[in-house]
Amino acid sequence: MSTPKKQSIFERLHVGNGAFDIVGKRKRWYLTFGALMLVCVASIIFRWFNLGIDFEGGTKIQLPSASASGQISVERVETVFKEAINKDAAAVQQVGTGANSTIQIKSEALTVDEVRLVKNALFEQLKPQSPSGESTVSVISDSAVSGTWGGEISRQALIALGVFMVLVTIFLALYFEKWMAVSALVALFHDVIVAAGIYSIVGFEVTPATVIGLLTILGFSLYDTVVVFDKVKENTRGLLGLTRRTYAETANLALNQVLMRSINTSIIALLPVVGLLAIGVGVLGVGTLGDLALIMAAGMLAGVLSSIFLATPLLVDLKMTEPKYKQQAERVAQRRANVARKAETAESAEGVEAETDLSDDEALNAELRREKAMAIAAGVPSRTPKASDARRKSTGRPTGKKRR
16 A cells, blocks of 8 residues: 655645644744743843834934035034034934935934034034035034834824724724633733834834834734635534534634745735835934834734634633534534444454444544535525425426416
C-alpha cells in the first residue's frame, strides 16, 4: 500500500482543511502574546515616548540643506546650535531630497534673543541657500509651538478611542454574541499596546500623524477579526445537535478556511505601508511619512496576528465555560471512544468475522446529511406551495380540467 504524499505548507493553506492546529496550541500563543505585551508595556513605562514639540511645546528652526560650499550636514548644524546658545537641540534631522531638502531643528522653547543668536550663527557659519539661490538670514525660518495644542489632540484622540470601543462592543454583541465581542476587544487592546510599544522601543518622535495612524489601524484590526468570526459563526451553526466535531475543532477549521485570505489581504495592505516607511525613512528622512507608516505597519501586523492566533483561541476558551458546549464535547469524545473500542474488538477477533454495529457510522452519515441540508437551507429560500399544489395534495388527483 503506497504512502499518501505529504502536502506542502502552501497546499495546506490553499485547501484549508484544518491541517494547522492553531486552536489546539493556544497556550503557546497566549505565552507568546503575553511576553510581547510585557515587553511593550515595560518599554512604555520605563522609556515612555519621544514626544514631539507638538505635545511638549518648543521651538522649531528650519533652513535649506544646500549652501554655496555644498550640502550642510546634520552634525554641523548640531555643533553650531550648541555653540550659539550653549544648549543641545532636542532633534536635528534632514527632511526631503534634492533642491527642496531642508534641515529641521527642534528644541525646548527659546527666547526671542536665543532664536536670533541661533539664526545669525547658522547663517554666518553655514551660508544656507534657498532653491532659487538666495542666501540671506530670511531663508532660515522659526516657529514656536505650544504644548497645549498637542494635549488637545491627545484628549480628542482618547475620546474618539473610547467612543469607537463602545460602538464596536455594541455592534459585535448584536451581530455576533457576547463572547465574540469580548474576544475582539481583547485582540484590539493587544494591537494598541503592541503598536504603541513598538513606537516606544524604536524611539520615533510622536507627532499628530502618529495619533492619526493609531486610530486608523483599529479599523483594519477589527475587520480581520470580524472576517474570522463570521466564518466561525457559519461553521458552528447547529453544532450542539451534532457529535462530529467539538467547538474547538470547528473553530480551528474555520480559521484554516480563511487563513489564506487573511494572509493575502494583509500582504496587499502592508505593501504600500512598507513602501511609505522605506521612502519616509530611507529617502526623505524621518518625518511625517515615517511617523505615519511605522505606526500603521506595526498595528496592521499586530492586528493580523491577533485575529488568528489570539482572538479565536480566546473565543474557544470562553465558549467552553458554558455547560452546553462542555456536554457536546463530552458526547463527541464518547462517540469516538465507542468507535475506537469496536475497532479494537474487530481486530482482536481471531478467525471470526466480527459483527459490525453500524449505528455510529449511520449516526455520522445522518449528521453529514443534516449539515448538508442546513447549508442548502441557509442558501436557498423555501418555496411556498401554490394553491393548486395544496388542492392536489388534499384530493390526491390532478386539478386540471377534465379531459373529454
